[in-house]
Amino acid sequence: MTNSVIARAGKRERLVASARELFHHQGVERTTLADIAHAAEVPLGNVYYYFKAKDDIIRAVIDAQAEEIRTRLRALDQHPTAPERLVAFTHQFAQQADMVASHGCPHGGLCAQLDKRRDGMEKAASVLMSLQIDWAYEQFRLLGREDAQSLAMTLVAGYQGAALLANALQDPTVVTDQARQLRLWIEHLADERGDA
Amino acid sequence: MTNSVIARAGKRERLVASARELFHHQGVERTTLADIAHAAEVPLGNVYYYFKAKDDIIRAVIDAQAEEIRTRLRALDQHPTAPERLVAFTHQFAQQADMVASHGCPHGGLCAQLDKRRDGMEKAASVLMSLQIDWAYEQFRLLGREDAQSLAMTLVAGYQGAALLANALQDPTVVTDQARQLRLWIEHLADERGDA
DNA sequence: GTCTATATATTGATAGAC
DNA sequence: GTCTATCAATATATAGAC
Numbered sequence: 317m318t319n320s321v322i323a324r325a326g327k328r329e330r331l332v333a334s335a336r337e338l339f340h341h342q343g344v345e346r347t348t349l350a351d352i353a354h355a356a357e358v359p360l361g362n363v364y365y366y367f368k369a370k371d372d373i374i375r376a377v378i379d380a381q382a383e384e385i386r387t388r389l390r391a392l393d394q395h396p397t398a399p400e401r402l403v404a405f406t407h408q409f410a411q412q413a414d415m416v417a418s419h420g421c422p423h424g425g426l427c428a429q430l431d432k433r434r435d436g437m438e439k440a441a442s443v444l445m446s447l448q449i450d451w452a453y454e455q456f457r458l459l460g461r462e463d464a465q466s467l468a469m470t471l472v473a474g475y476q477g478a479a480l481l482a483n484a485l486q487d488p489t490v491v492t493d494q495a496r497q498l499r500l501w502i503e504h505l506a507d508e509r510g511d512a
Numbered sequence: 513m514t515n516s517v518i519a520r521a522g523k524r525e526r527l528v529a530s531a532r533e534l535f536h537h538q539g540v541e542r543t544t545l546a547d548i549a550h551a552a553e554v555p556l557g558n559v560y561y562y563f564k565a566k567d568d569i570i571r572a573v574i575d576a577q578a579e580e581i582r583t584r585l586r587a588l589d590q591h592p593t594a595p596e597r598l599v600a601f602t603h604q605f606a607q608q609a610d611m612v613a614s615h616g617c618p619h620g621g622l623c624a625q626l627d628k629r630r631d632g633m634e635k636a637a638s639v640l641m642s643l644q645i646d647w648a649y650e651q652f653r654l655l656g657r658e659d660a661q662s663l664a665m666t667l668v669a670g671y672q673g674a675a676l677l678a679n680a681l682q683d684p685t686v687v688t689d690q691a692r693q694l695r696l697w698i699e700h701l702a703d704e705r706g707d708a
Numbered sequence: 709g710t711c712t713a714t715a716t717a718t719t720g721a722t723a724g725a726c
Numbered sequence: 727g728t729c730t731a732t733c734a735a736t737a738t739a740t741a742g743a744c
Contacts, residue, residue: 327709343628345541348737359711364739420624427680428616428624432539442680449677466689469677470670473690477673481645481665484623484638493662494669544719555729557722566720 328366330356336377340422344374344429371437374430378441381423385444389451398458399506402471403499405452409475410495413488421479423448448472460509467505474498524562526552532573536618540570540625567633570626574637577619581640585647594654595702598667599695601648605671606691609684617675619644644668656705663701670694 334355338347353360395401423444456464478494530551534543549556591597619640652660674690
């Protein structure tokens with residue numbers, strides 16, 4: 317028994333981490349396997365030991381992003397009330413203002429890019445949106461809102477739209493300002509009744 | 513004097529129109545010059561008579577999109593009051609729900625895709641957002657809002673975010689529903705004072 | 709499991725006949 | 727102005743030695 321398991325885990329992780337960053341910064345189509353291998357310090361030919369094809373790396377990146385989102389949402393669930401959780405959600409994305417202004421939202425960006433394909437990967441990244449929408453839906457439902465689905469969409473759309481504009485204009489204050497607007501909106505909704 | 517001017521105008525227009533649709537449906541990076549030439553029914557080699565490089569086609573597409581946006585905003589300016597103009601804006605994009613769910617917003621999509629480049633084209637499409645933001649800013653300013661810039665961002669971000677979600681989820685009702693939410697929001701803002 | 713060398717395909721772009 | 731043929735560069739993927 318060699319150190320194969322250790323090496324395998326380390327290299328695979330490095331490849332996924334590198335692909336994740338490169339997809340975010342350069343886009344999926346402009347990122348070559350050579351780029352990924354180089355960034356991960358893995359020889360090009362060795363990539364195919366871990367991934368059958370580029371599509372498999374894309375899927376692995378989506379899985380990693382999804383897991384990160386789940387972790388982030390679990391952290392929000394520590395807050396005692398739904399309004400506090402929703403406000404904390406706006407804080408989370410306000411903290412990413414600089415990153416988002418530089419390269420866009422990594423999740424929304426993947427969704428938009430993969431939609432352009434016609435090879436069965438079109439909807440593979442939509443889970444990155446569904447996870448957040450479903451979470452927000454549950455919070456608004458706890459607030460007693462009949463239109464929880466619509467409000468969840470408004471929240472996530474507000475985030476994604478702000479990220480796109482901040483990126484297009486290269487201005488992180490778009491994100492922080494819209495996060496503030498969404499916070500005020502949530503607090504207004506919560507004031508219309510008691511807490512949850 | 514031959515029919516050169518006619519041919520030139522026709523082919524160039526066809527190439528730009530084809531590129532525009534293909535960039536929207538397949539993305540810029542996945543659209544080859546051969547794709548564009550084929551769709552426009554122009555031989556591949558002839559493309560280079562009209563455009564020095566692929567980047568020039570991209571710029572021409574952006575120019576065409578910008579002109580379309582200006583035309584659309586001029587149409588909105590026919591409405592007598594700022595609230596009516598803003599509500600009409602939400603109607604405009606509600607009408608594009610199906611297209612947007614199928615392939616995303618053509619303007620936001622271009623911004624997101626070009627940002628991934630590092631060749632000086634990163635911000636070339638941002639004018640497609642600025643045009644709309646500046647227009648919305650003027651409407652909110654006429655409404656007497658001190659926070660007109662922030663509100664303009666909210667409106668356009670709401671549109672772009674809804675487009676991204678509708679595309680990711682392949683659900684046009686996300687666009688129509690968020691257009692309705694934005695309309696209610698605008699009417700609420702307008703009711704806080706008289707008209708403009 | 710690892711890595712070098714290379715096959716195969718595609719693409720942006722050019723040369724040059726007409 | 728138009729179009730065919732093709733170059734040169736790049737990218738995914740594989741072969742096969744170690």
